[in-house]
Amino acid sequence: MKFPLRSTVQIGRYVVSQKGVERYPLVLMLEPTLGCNIACIGCGKIREYESNKARLSVQECLDSGVQCPAPVVSICGGEPLIFKGIEEVVDGFLDMRKSIQLCTNALRLSDMLDRFTPNPRLTWVIHLDGMREIHDYVCNYPGLWDVAIEAIREARSRGFRVTTNTTIFKETEVGDVVEMMRFLEKEVGIDGMLIAPGYQYSQIDPNLTMTRAEHEDKFRRISVEARKHGYRWLASPIYQELLRGERMLPCTPWGSITRNPYGWKGPCYLLTDAIFPTYEALMDGMEWERYGPGNDPRCEHCAIHCGFEPSATLATTSSVKETVRSLAWTLR
Numbered sequence: 309m310k311f312p313l314r315s316t317v318q319i320g321r322y323v324v325s326q327k328g329v330e331r332y333p334l335v336l337m338l339e340p341t342l343g344c345n346i347a348c349i350g351c352g353k354i355r356e357y358e359s360n361k362a363r364l365s366v367q368e369c370l371d372s373g374v375q376c377p378a379p380v381v382s383i384c385g386g387e388p389l390i391f392k393g394i395e396e397v398v399d400g401f402l403d404m405r406k407s408i409q410l411c412t413n414a415l416r417l418s419d420m421l422d423r424f425t426p427n428p429r430l431t432w433v434i435h436l437d438g439m440r441e442i443h444d445y446v447c448n449y450p451g452l453w454d455v456a457i458e459a460i461r462e463a464r465s466r467g468f469r470v471t472t473n474t475t476i477f478k479e480t481e482v483g484d485v486v487e488m489m490r491f492l493e494k495e496v497g498i499d500g501m502l503i504a505p506g507y508q509y510s511q512i513d514p515n516l517t518m519t520r521a522e523h524e525d526k527f528r529r530i531s532v533e534a535r536k537h538g539y540r541w542l543a544s545p546i547y548q549e550l551l552r553g554e555r556m557l558p559c560t561p562w563g564s565i566t567r568n569p570y571g572w573k574g575p576c577y578l579l580t581d582a583i584f585p586t587y588e589a590l591m592d593g594m595e596w597e598r599y600g601p602g603n604d605p606r607c608e609h610c611a612i613h614c615g616f617e618p619s620a621t622l623a624t625t626s627s628v629k630e631t632v633r634s635l636a637w638t639l640r
Contacts, residue, residue, distance in 0.1 A: 315380070316430065322379045324617060331591060332561045333378040334618045336406075337577050338569035340364045340397060341386040345415055348437075362569035368562040370400040372567040375587035382409040382433075382564070382614075389416040395423040400428055409433050411473065411485040413447065416457035417463065424537075426467040431499070432506050434460055436472040438484045439491065440529045446477065455497060464497055471500040471542060478506075478518050481528045490541040500542040503530065504613045505551070519599075520609045524553035543613070546620035546630065551611055559600030559607060562591065563618020575599045577614050 319334065326332045341363040364372075365390040373381060386395050389412050393606070401408050411433040437446040440453040463470050472492060476485060485503065492498040505523035516571050518526070531552055534541045541548070548553035559576075566573040572590035573582040576599070600607050600615070624630045 318405075318407065318619075319379050320625075322377075323621065325463065331596065333565040334621060335380045335382055335560055336372060336376045336378040337382050337384060337564050337566040337614060338369060338397075339367050339385045339566065340382075340383065340388060340391040340394065342569060343390060344385060344413075345385040345390055346387070346413055346447055346452065348447045349445075363391065364367060364569050365568075366396045366400075366609050367497060369397045370404075370588070371572045373401050373404050373406060376565055376567070378406075378565065380409065381405045382410040382411060382525065385411055387415070389420050398424060398430065402427055405429070407431075409436065413452065414459040415449075415452065417456075417459035420485040421466060421468075422449070424468070425517055426469070428469070431469045431471055434470065434472045435474075436492075437474055437477075438480060439488050442480060442484055446475075458635075460492075460496055460498065469499050471502060471607065473497060474503045474517075475506050476503065476523065476526060478522065480526075483525050485526075487535045489534065489541070493539050494536075498540065500540040502613065505545070505611055518634065519608070520553070520611070523609075524551065527551040528553070532590060544620045544624070546623050547613065547617050547619055550616055550620070557616050557619040557623065559610070560618040560622065561599050561615055561617040562594070562596055563621075564614035565590065576612070578610075578612060591632060 324333075341361075343363070345359055360463055383394070383397065385391070388410060389398075394410075397492075398408060398410065407429045411429050412435070414434045417432070417434070434456055435447075435451070437443045437458055443453040443456075443530065444450050460470050474485065474488065489501060489503075492501060505527070506517040521571060527548075528533050530541075531548060533539070543551065544559070546555065550557050561575040563588065564577060566577050566588075572587055573580050574582045574584065574594040575596065579599070582590075584593055601610065602608075
């Protein structure tokens, strides 16, 4: 995933500093609350934690950033903007010099912007699953698309860095995704778009998600349009090749570590096979080699960015050619 240059340099230094370390995370996936103010039809969290009101304290959130050395924190959930004290959490991570991806469905964003200050290390990540019809259908919330677009415009006008996160499902038309990319790029103004496939795993209705062959076909077509028009697709070059079926990568489940109100969750953001009391216990206690395509049948069609973008990063840093290609892409 593409970050601002300052954050990219920080991540690169961190990776170099981990030389000789067998496993280390790049991203802390922090779920301060599992509650949400909408009920998306493709959300496995709703099925796993239905009606769950569990939450972390502000101090527990910040302690997670102390325990986990990852330079990037993705604050997700649940809906982070319903978490009381979210602005304190953000300020605390900024003081730690972490790069923050603050994920939201944008329902409360306009009302909350006054609590935050633009910072080059802070990025708002707005969930947007296509143009109006498909987005409101997937989110099961008529009118949410209009709210989100207005919030994006307002945040941008105030000087915040804003990107979007789009999950593509079986029913998602490639033309709708391409139109969304054009609209966001040309008519709204956006700092980048993360687009990835919905994944078949135990908490998701298989009628919504795609097999590997199905998502590879869609992403080949999306890539053609993204390259043709120069759209700001944030996926790294190697991860894009994986999505198109041009390259295989092993999953790196420890590359994005999840902390939620129950503890440190393994093996990944989607699968919960174990919960640990500390970050170190998670890293030492999981049998990481059991997971990923070819190892666990739940992982067979997965191409989730939190598992495979770290793999792409490791592949990039292991090759001078790939490092140069990635740097050119970052500076584009």
